[in-house]
Protein backbone atom coordinates (compact mmCIF):
# COMPACT_ATOMS: atom_id res chain seq x y z
CA UNK A 1 0.00 0.00 0.00
CA UNK A 2 1.39 3.45 -0.97
CA UNK A 3 1.56 6.08 1.77
CA UNK A 4 -1.02 8.86 1.34
CA UNK A 5 -0.20 12.10 -0.42
CA UNK A 6 -1.53 15.44 0.82
CA UNK A 7 -3.63 17.43 -1.61
CA UNK A 8 -4.94 20.91 -0.82
CA UNK A 9 -8.00 22.17 -2.66
CA UNK A 10 -8.94 25.82 -2.14
CA UNK A 11 -12.48 27.10 -2.56
CA UNK A 12 -13.63 23.80 -1.09
CA UNK A 13 -17.22 24.96 -0.58
CA UNK A 14 -17.57 26.33 -4.12
CA UNK A 15 -19.25 24.87 -7.17
CA UNK A 16 -16.16 23.50 -8.96
CA UNK A 17 -15.01 21.74 -5.81
CA UNK A 18 -18.37 20.08 -5.42
CA UNK A 19 -17.29 17.93 -8.38
CA UNK A 20 -13.53 18.08 -8.02
CA UNK A 21 -13.16 16.79 -4.45
CA UNK A 22 -15.21 13.69 -5.16
CA UNK A 23 -13.23 12.87 -8.30
CA UNK A 24 -9.90 13.23 -6.45
CA UNK A 25 -11.15 11.11 -3.55
CA UNK A 26 -12.40 8.44 -5.96
CA UNK A 27 -8.91 7.99 -7.43
CA UNK A 28 -9.54 9.62 -10.82
CA UNK A 29 -6.56 11.91 -10.45
CA UNK A 30 -3.71 10.04 -8.78
CA UNK A 31 -4.61 6.53 -9.81
CA UNK A 32 -6.32 3.53 -8.26
CA UNK A 33 -3.49 2.73 -5.79
CA UNK A 34 -2.76 6.15 -4.33
CA UNK A 35 -4.45 7.11 -1.01
CA UNK A 36 -4.99 10.84 -0.45
CA UNK A 37 -5.43 13.17 2.50
CA UNK A 38 -7.64 16.01 1.35
CA UNK A 39 -6.98 19.48 2.78
CA UNK A 40 -10.13 21.53 2.18
CA UNK A 41 -9.26 25.23 2.46
CA UNK A 42 -11.95 27.89 2.59
CA UNK A 43 -12.17 31.50 3.71
CA UNK A 44 -12.36 31.66 7.51
CA UNK A 45 -16.00 32.68 7.49
CA UNK A 46 -18.49 30.55 9.43
CA UNK A 47 -20.91 29.99 6.58
CA UNK A 48 -18.11 28.89 4.19
CA UNK A 49 -16.49 26.54 6.71
CA UNK A 50 -19.90 25.07 7.54
CA UNK A 51 -20.59 24.46 3.87
CA UNK A 52 -17.18 22.80 3.50
CA UNK A 53 -18.02 20.60 6.50
CA UNK A 54 -21.19 19.53 4.71
CA UNK A 55 -19.18 18.57 1.63
CA UNK A 56 -16.78 16.62 3.85
CA UNK A 57 -19.71 14.75 5.38
CA UNK A 58 -20.75 13.69 1.90
CA UNK A 59 -17.18 12.69 1.05
CA UNK A 60 -17.12 10.41 4.09
CA UNK A 61 -20.53 9.03 3.13
CA UNK A 62 -19.11 7.92 -0.22
CA UNK A 63 -16.72 5.56 1.61
CA UNK A 64 -14.09 6.08 -1.06
CA UNK A 65 -11.47 3.36 -0.50
CA UNK A 66 -8.53 5.75 -1.08
CA UNK A 67 -9.65 8.69 1.07
CA UNK A 68 -7.29 8.47 4.04
CA UNK A 69 -8.32 11.66 5.86
CA UNK A 70 -9.90 15.08 5.48
CA UNK A 71 -8.65 18.35 6.97
CA UNK A 72 -11.10 21.29 6.83
CA UNK A 73 -9.62 24.68 7.56
CA UNK A 74 -9.81 28.42 7.05
CA UNK A 75 -6.12 28.78 7.94
CA UNK A 76 -3.63 28.72 5.06
CA UNK A 77 -0.87 27.54 7.44
CA UNK A 78 -2.86 24.35 8.04
CA UNK A 79 -4.22 24.11 4.50
CA UNK A 80 -0.82 24.19 2.78
CA UNK A 81 1.14 22.26 5.43
CA UNK A 82 3.32 19.62 3.75
CA UNK A 83 1.13 19.32 0.68
CA UNK A 84 2.28 17.43 -2.42
CA UNK A 85 -0.30 18.95 -4.77
CA UNK A 86 -2.30 22.17 -4.67
CA UNK A 87 -5.46 22.88 -6.66
CA UNK A 88 -5.97 26.64 -6.37
CA UNK A 89 -9.62 26.98 -7.25
CA UNK A 90 -10.92 29.43 -4.64
CA UNK A 91 -11.49 32.81 -6.27
CA UNK A 92 -14.44 34.87 -7.41
CA UNK A 93 -15.94 33.74 -10.71
CA UNK A 94 -16.76 36.21 -13.50
CA UNK A 95 -20.34 37.37 -13.54
CA UNK A 96 -22.37 39.33 -16.07
CA UNK A 97 -20.19 41.77 -17.98
CA UNK A 98 -17.09 41.49 -15.81
CA UNK A 99 -13.86 41.37 -17.81
CA UNK A 100 -10.75 39.37 -16.96
CA UNK A 101 -9.09 42.64 -15.91
CA UNK A 102 -11.92 43.14 -13.37
CA UNK A 103 -11.29 39.60 -12.12
CA UNK A 104 -7.56 40.19 -11.84
CA UNK A 105 -8.20 43.20 -9.62
CA UNK A 106 -10.61 41.17 -7.50
CA UNK A 107 -8.63 37.94 -7.19
CA UNK A 108 -4.91 38.83 -7.36
CA UNK A 109 -4.58 39.33 -3.58
CA UNK A 110 -5.72 35.74 -2.94
CA UNK A 111 -2.81 34.37 -4.95
CA UNK A 112 -0.26 36.66 -3.33
CA UNK A 113 -1.29 35.18 0.03
CA UNK A 114 -1.45 31.62 -1.20
CA UNK A 115 1.96 31.90 -2.89
CA UNK A 116 3.40 33.09 0.42
CA UNK A 117 1.70 30.20 2.24
CA UNK A 118 3.08 27.70 -0.27
CA UNK A 119 6.54 29.18 0.24
CA UNK A 120 6.26 28.80 3.99
CA UNK A 121 4.32 25.58 4.53
CA UNK A 122 4.17 23.33 1.45
CA UNK A 123 6.73 20.74 0.38
CA UNK A 124 9.34 22.26 -1.94
CA UNK A 125 8.30 19.65 -4.50
CA UNK A 126 4.64 20.74 -4.42
CA UNK A 127 2.93 20.85 -7.82
CA UNK A 128 0.42 23.62 -8.25
CA UNK A 129 -2.51 23.94 -10.66
CA UNK A 130 -4.24 27.32 -10.71
CA UNK A 131 -7.88 27.24 -11.81
CA UNK A 132 -9.17 30.50 -10.27
CA UNK A 133 -9.36 33.19 -12.92
CA UNK A 134 -7.54 34.84 -14.56
CA UNK A 135 -5.76 31.52 -14.17
CA UNK A 136 -2.51 32.20 -16.07
CA UNK A 137 -1.74 35.44 -14.29
CA UNK A 138 -2.81 34.08 -10.93
CA UNK A 139 -0.36 31.19 -11.45
CA UNK A 140 2.36 33.74 -12.16
CA UNK A 141 1.48 35.72 -9.03
CA UNK A 142 1.54 32.53 -6.96
CA UNK A 143 4.96 31.52 -8.28
CA UNK A 144 6.47 34.94 -7.68
CA UNK A 145 5.38 34.70 -4.06
CA UNK A 146 6.84 31.21 -3.62
CA UNK A 147 10.37 31.75 -4.96
CA UNK A 148 11.90 28.62 -3.42
CA UNK A 149 9.57 26.28 -5.31
CA UNK A 150 10.78 25.63 -8.89
CA UNK A 151 8.97 27.67 -11.56
CA UNK A 152 8.06 24.53 -13.49
CA UNK A 153 5.89 23.42 -10.54
CA UNK A 154 3.37 26.21 -11.22
CA UNK A 155 0.85 25.61 -13.98
CA UNK A 156 -2.49 27.05 -15.04
CA UNK A 157 -5.47 25.29 -16.50
CA UNK A 158 -5.97 25.39 -20.25
CA UNK A 159 -7.20 21.81 -20.30
CA UNK A 160 -10.82 22.92 -20.33
CA UNK A 161 -10.16 24.77 -23.59
CA UNK A 162 -8.28 21.74 -24.92
CA UNK A 163 -11.22 19.47 -24.06
CA UNK A 164 -13.71 21.96 -25.51
CA UNK A 165 -11.78 21.97 -28.79
CA UNK A 166 -11.84 18.16 -28.88
CA UNK A 167 -15.58 18.19 -28.11
CA UNK A 168 -16.31 20.53 -31.00
CA UNK A 169 -14.29 18.54 -33.54
CA UNK A 170 -15.75 15.22 -32.37
CA UNK A 171 -19.28 16.58 -32.70
CA UNK A 172 -18.60 18.01 -36.15
CA UNK A 173 -17.13 14.72 -37.39
CA UNK A 174 -19.51 12.42 -35.50
CA UNK A 175 -16.62 10.54 -33.86
CA UNK A 176 -15.95 9.80 -30.22
CA UNK A 177 -13.97 12.48 -28.37
CA UNK A 178 -11.45 9.75 -27.51
CA UNK A 179 -10.66 9.42 -31.21
CA UNK A 180 -9.56 13.07 -31.51
CA UNK A 181 -5.84 13.27 -30.77
CA UNK A 182 -3.15 15.95 -30.48
CA UNK A 183 -5.07 19.17 -30.62
CA UNK A 184 -3.17 21.99 -28.92
CA UNK A 185 -4.41 25.16 -27.28
CA UNK A 186 -1.84 27.90 -26.88
CA UNK A 187 -1.68 31.12 -24.92
CA UNK A 188 -3.89 32.76 -22.35
CA UNK A 189 -7.13 31.30 -21.00
CA UNK A 190 -8.93 34.27 -22.53
CA UNK A 191 -10.42 35.34 -25.83
CA UNK A 192 -6.90 35.41 -27.34
CA UNK A 193 -6.26 31.67 -26.82
CA UNK A 194 -5.24 29.77 -29.95
CA UNK A 195 -6.69 26.31 -30.56
CA UNK A 196 -4.62 24.57 -33.25
CA UNK A 197 -5.75 21.42 -35.06
CA UNK A 198 -2.94 21.36 -37.65
CA UNK A 199 -1.13 18.45 -35.98
CA UNK A 200 -4.25 16.65 -34.77
CA UNK A 201 -5.73 13.49 -36.19
CA UNK A 202 -8.71 11.18 -35.88
CA UNK A 203 -7.77 7.73 -34.69
CA UNK A 204 -9.88 5.27 -36.65
CA UNK A 205 -11.22 2.08 -35.12
CA UNK A 206 -8.82 0.27 -37.48
CA UNK A 207 -5.84 2.27 -36.19
CA UNK A 208 -5.68 4.71 -39.13
CA UNK A 209 -4.75 8.33 -38.41
CA UNK A 210 -6.62 10.89 -40.50
CA UNK A 211 -5.48 14.49 -40.13
CA UNK A 212 -8.30 16.60 -38.70
CA UNK A 213 -8.23 19.06 -41.62
CA UNK A 214 -8.56 16.17 -44.08
CA UNK A 215 -11.39 14.60 -42.09
CA UNK A 216 -13.28 17.91 -41.97
CA UNK A 217 -12.70 18.50 -45.69
CA UNK A 218 -14.13 15.05 -46.45
CA UNK A 219 -17.32 15.90 -44.56
CA UNK A 220 -17.87 19.53 -45.56
CA UNK A 221 -15.49 20.33 -48.41
CA UNK A 222 -12.05 21.91 -48.15
CA UNK A 223 -13.13 25.58 -48.32
CA UNK A 224 -15.93 25.14 -45.81
CA UNK A 225 -13.53 23.29 -43.48
CA UNK A 226 -11.07 26.19 -43.54
CA UNK A 227 -13.91 28.66 -42.97
CA UNK A 228 -15.20 26.58 -40.06
CA UNK A 229 -11.79 26.33 -38.39
CA UNK A 230 -11.01 30.03 -38.71
CA UNK A 231 -14.54 31.11 -37.80
CA UNK A 232 -17.11 29.09 -35.87
CA UNK A 233 -14.61 26.70 -34.25
CA UNK A 234 -12.16 29.38 -33.11
CA UNK A 235 -14.90 31.64 -31.76
CA UNK A 236 -16.71 28.80 -30.02
CA UNK A 237 -13.62 27.59 -28.14
CA UNK A 238 -12.51 31.11 -27.26
CA UNK A 239 -15.88 32.22 -25.93
CA UNK A 240 -17.28 29.01 -24.50
CA UNK A 241 -16.84 30.16 -20.89
CA UNK A 242 -18.98 33.24 -21.50
CA UNK A 243 -21.57 31.18 -23.43
CA UNK A 244 -21.90 28.87 -20.43
CA UNK A 245 -22.30 31.79 -18.02
CA UNK A 246 -25.04 33.17 -20.31
CA UNK A 247 -26.83 29.82 -20.47
CA UNK A 248 -26.42 28.64 -16.88
CA UNK A 249 -26.27 31.94 -15.05
CA UNK A 250 -23.11 30.53 -13.44
CA UNK A 251 -19.67 29.66 -14.77
CA UNK A 252 -18.77 26.15 -15.86
CA UNK A 253 -18.15 23.88 -12.90
CA UNK A 254 -18.34 20.15 -13.71
CA UNK A 255 -16.36 20.55 -16.93
CA UNK A 256 -13.82 22.75 -15.12
CA UNK A 257 -13.43 20.13 -12.39
CA UNK A 258 -13.06 17.42 -15.02
CA UNK A 259 -10.35 19.42 -16.78
CA UNK A 260 -8.49 19.95 -13.50
CA UNK A 261 -8.56 16.20 -12.94
CA UNK A 262 -7.30 15.56 -16.49
CA UNK A 263 -4.49 18.12 -16.09
CA UNK A 264 -3.13 16.79 -12.81
CA UNK A 265 -3.74 13.16 -13.78
CA UNK A 266 -1.47 13.60 -16.81
CA UNK A 267 1.09 15.55 -14.75
CA UNK A 268 1.17 12.80 -12.11
CA UNK A 269 0.76 9.70 -14.27
CA UNK A 270 2.19 10.91 -17.62
CA UNK A 271 0.79 11.42 -21.12
CA UNK A 272 0.20 8.45 -23.41
CA UNK A 273 3.06 7.65 -25.81
CA UNK A 274 2.98 9.95 -28.84
CA UNK A 275 0.31 12.24 -27.40
CA UNK A 276 0.33 15.68 -25.83
CA UNK A 277 -1.97 17.88 -23.79
CA UNK A 278 -2.26 21.65 -23.31
CA UNK A 279 -0.87 23.06 -20.06
CA UNK A 280 -0.28 26.62 -18.93
CA UNK A 281 3.43 26.53 -18.07
CA UNK A 282 5.87 29.09 -16.68
CA UNK A 283 7.88 30.56 -19.54
CA UNK A 284 10.88 31.02 -17.23
CA UNK A 285 11.19 27.25 -17.79
CA UNK A 286 10.39 26.94 -21.51
CA UNK A 287 13.62 28.26 -23.11
CA UNK A 288 11.84 30.73 -25.38
CA UNK A 289 9.65 28.03 -26.97
CA UNK A 290 7.24 29.43 -29.56
CA UNK A 291 8.98 32.80 -29.26
CA UNK A 292 7.39 33.54 -25.86
CA UNK A 293 9.74 35.37 -23.52
CA UNK A 294 10.21 34.47 -19.87
CA UNK A 295 7.87 36.02 -17.32
CA UNK A 296 4.37 34.68 -17.97
CA UNK A 297 2.38 31.45 -17.65
CA UNK A 298 1.44 30.44 -21.20
CA UNK A 299 -0.31 27.35 -22.52
CA UNK A 300 1.69 25.08 -24.80
CA UNK A 301 1.43 21.48 -25.95
CA UNK A 302 3.28 19.35 -23.37
CA UNK A 303 4.14 15.73 -22.88
CA UNK A 304 4.80 14.44 -19.39
CA UNK A 305 7.30 11.74 -18.45
CA UNK A 306 8.09 10.76 -14.84
CA UNK A 307 6.14 13.71 -13.45
CA UNK A 308 8.02 16.31 -15.53
CA UNK A 309 6.40 18.21 -18.39
CA UNK A 310 8.30 19.19 -21.51
CA UNK A 311 7.09 21.42 -24.31
CA UNK A 312 6.42 19.71 -27.64
CA UNK A 313 8.00 21.77 -30.39
CA UNK A 314 5.60 21.89 -33.35
CA UNK A 315 6.31 23.67 -36.66
CA UNK A 316 3.46 26.20 -36.50
CA UNK A 317 2.55 28.27 -39.56
CA UNK A 318 3.31 31.99 -39.81
CA UNK A 319 -0.36 32.82 -39.38
CA UNK A 320 -0.53 30.72 -36.19
CA UNK A 321 2.72 32.26 -34.91
CA UNK A 322 1.12 35.71 -35.22
CA UNK A 323 -1.86 34.56 -33.12
CA UNK A 324 0.52 33.04 -30.56
CA UNK A 325 2.38 36.35 -30.31
CA UNK A 326 -0.91 38.22 -29.79
CA UNK A 327 -1.84 35.93 -26.89
CA UNK A 328 1.63 36.42 -25.37
CA UNK A 329 1.10 40.17 -25.61
CA UNK A 330 -2.26 39.76 -23.87
CA UNK A 331 -0.48 37.96 -21.02
CA UNK A 332 2.33 40.49 -20.73
CA UNK A 333 -0.42 43.13 -20.50
CA UNK A 334 -2.03 41.19 -17.63
CA UNK A 335 1.40 40.84 -16.02
CA UNK A 336 1.87 44.62 -16.11
CA UNK A 337 -1.61 45.10 -14.59
CA UNK A 338 -0.82 42.51 -11.89
CA UNK A 339 2.46 44.28 -11.03
CA UNK A 340 0.55 47.55 -10.67
CA UNK A 341 -1.96 45.90 -8.33
Ligand SMILES: NC(=O)C1=CN([C@@H]2O[C@H](COP(=O)(O)OP(=O)(O)OC[C@H]3O[C@@H](n4cnc5c(N)ncnc54)[C@H](O)[C@@H]3O)[C@@H](O)[C@H]2O)C=CC1
Nearest residue numbers: 011013014015016042043090091092093131132133135256
Ligand atom coordinates in the same frame (compact mmCIF):
# COMPACT_ATOMS: atom_id res chain seq x y z
N1 LIG B 1 -9.39 28.13 -15.59
C1 LIG B 1 -10.59 27.69 -15.99
O1 LIG B 1 -10.70 27.05 -17.05
C2 LIG B 1 -11.82 27.97 -15.17
C3 LIG B 1 -11.72 28.76 -14.05
N2 LIG B 1 -12.83 29.04 -13.31
C4 LIG B 1 -12.63 29.90 -12.15
O2 LIG B 1 -12.58 29.11 -10.95
C5 LIG B 1 -12.87 29.96 -9.83
C6 LIG B 1 -13.84 29.25 -8.89
O3 LIG B 1 -15.07 29.04 -9.52
P1 LIG B 1 -16.33 28.44 -8.73
O4 LIG B 1 -15.96 27.25 -7.95
O5 LIG B 1 -17.40 28.35 -9.73
O6 LIG B 1 -16.63 29.65 -7.74
P2 LIG B 1 -17.56 29.65 -6.41
O7 LIG B 1 -17.87 31.08 -6.14
O8 LIG B 1 -18.65 28.67 -6.52
O9 LIG B 1 -16.54 29.12 -5.32
C7 LIG B 1 -15.40 29.80 -4.97
C8 LIG B 1 -15.09 29.42 -3.54
O10 LIG B 1 -13.79 29.92 -3.25
C9 LIG B 1 -13.81 30.37 -1.90
N3 LIG B 1 -12.68 31.26 -1.72
C10 LIG B 1 -12.56 32.56 -2.07
N4 LIG B 1 -11.37 33.04 -1.67
C11 LIG B 1 -10.72 32.01 -1.08
C12 LIG B 1 -9.46 31.89 -0.45
N5 LIG B 1 -8.63 32.93 -0.37
N6 LIG B 1 -9.11 30.69 0.06
C13 LIG B 1 -9.95 29.66 0.00
N7 LIG B 1 -11.17 29.71 -0.57
C14 LIG B 1 -11.54 30.88 -1.10
C15 LIG B 1 -15.19 31.03 -1.75
O11 LIG B 1 -15.57 31.16 -0.39
C16 LIG B 1 -16.06 30.04 -2.52
O12 LIG B 1 -16.57 29.03 -1.68
C17 LIG B 1 -13.40 31.26 -10.43
O13 LIG B 1 -12.37 32.24 -10.43
C18 LIG B 1 -13.74 30.88 -11.86
O14 LIG B 1 -13.70 31.97 -12.75
C19 LIG B 1 -14.04 28.51 -13.63
C20 LIG B 1 -14.18 27.70 -14.72
C21 LIG B 1 -13.09 27.39 -15.60
Ligand SMILES: O=C(O)CCC(=O)C(=O)O
Nearest residue numbers: 094133240241242251252
Ligand atom coordinates in the same frame (compact mmCIF):
# COMPACT_ATOMS: atom_id res chain seq x y z
O1 LIG C 1 -14.91 33.58 -16.61
C1 LIG C 1 -15.22 32.75 -17.46
O2 LIG C 1 -14.97 32.88 -18.66
C2 LIG C 1 -15.97 31.51 -17.08
C3 LIG C 1 -15.15 30.51 -16.43
C4 LIG C 1 -14.09 30.04 -17.36
O3 LIG C 1 -12.95 30.44 -17.26
C5 LIG C 1 -14.46 29.12 -18.43
O4 LIG C 1 -15.53 28.48 -18.37
O5 LIG C 1 -13.67 28.99 -19.36
